Amino acid sequence: MARVSQAHLDARRRQILEGAARCFARDGFHATSMQDVLRETGLSAGAVYRYFPSKETMIADLAREVLDAVHGALDQASRLPDPPPPDEILVDALTRVGGMLEHPASLVIQVWAETLRNPELDALLRGFLTEVLAAWTRVVEVYQARGEVDPDVPAEHVARTLIACCQGFLVQRALGYGDVAWLREGLRGLMSGARRYAPPTTG
Structure with a gap:
């Protein structure tokens, strides 16, 4: 299996944070669920939880x-x-x-x-x-x-x-x-x- 580059990891982390930022800005921290972040980013639960457990x-x-x-x-x-x-x-x-x-x-x-x-x-x-x-x-x-x-x-x-x-x-x-x-x-x-x-x- 090819090794994932640090640039790819950083880009994926940025993608998740920007998606979460849009959700938080739109709906607030407490009204936003992890499912909302998954839908916003288009990523799987495994991909998101790899970077952010909560x-x-x-x-x-x-x-x-x-x-x-x-x-x-x-x-x-x-x-x-x-x-x-x-x-x-x-x-x-x-x-x-x-x-x-x-x-x-x-x-x-x-x-x-x-x-x-x-x-x-x-x-x-x-x-x-x-x-x-x-x-x-x-x-x-x-x-x-x-x-x-x-x-x-x-x-x-x-x-x-x-x-x-x-x-x-x-x-x-x-x-x-x-x-x-x-x-x-x-x-x-x-x-x-x-x-x-x-x-x-x-x-």
């Missing part, structure tokens, strides 16, 4: 992919010596997520709700928020050093506000009227309207 594992993997995409964009920006402004960072992160799944925004909202009853998702989301907060805090500290953000405001507080901005945008997108273009322009307007602050002195 609906919960699909939910966790979908959440992990979205969160990893967002964190990757933020972490990459936070490690640059001269990070771009927040509108570019956020739009990059949201564009990465939007390119992954057909209905990312509604899935994100459902994941947030599911954390109230699913300990695995709750731990996953809390760990993600901790990492993202650290990444944004590093970026804000650079903004403060460049005189773009008030150095008297704790960098972590500004970072939490930027995270809230992203979360709020995803809620609006899930409701059908979120557009990264106005998010970019709005953040750019806020940053351009801020007065320049003297960089903090050292030593």
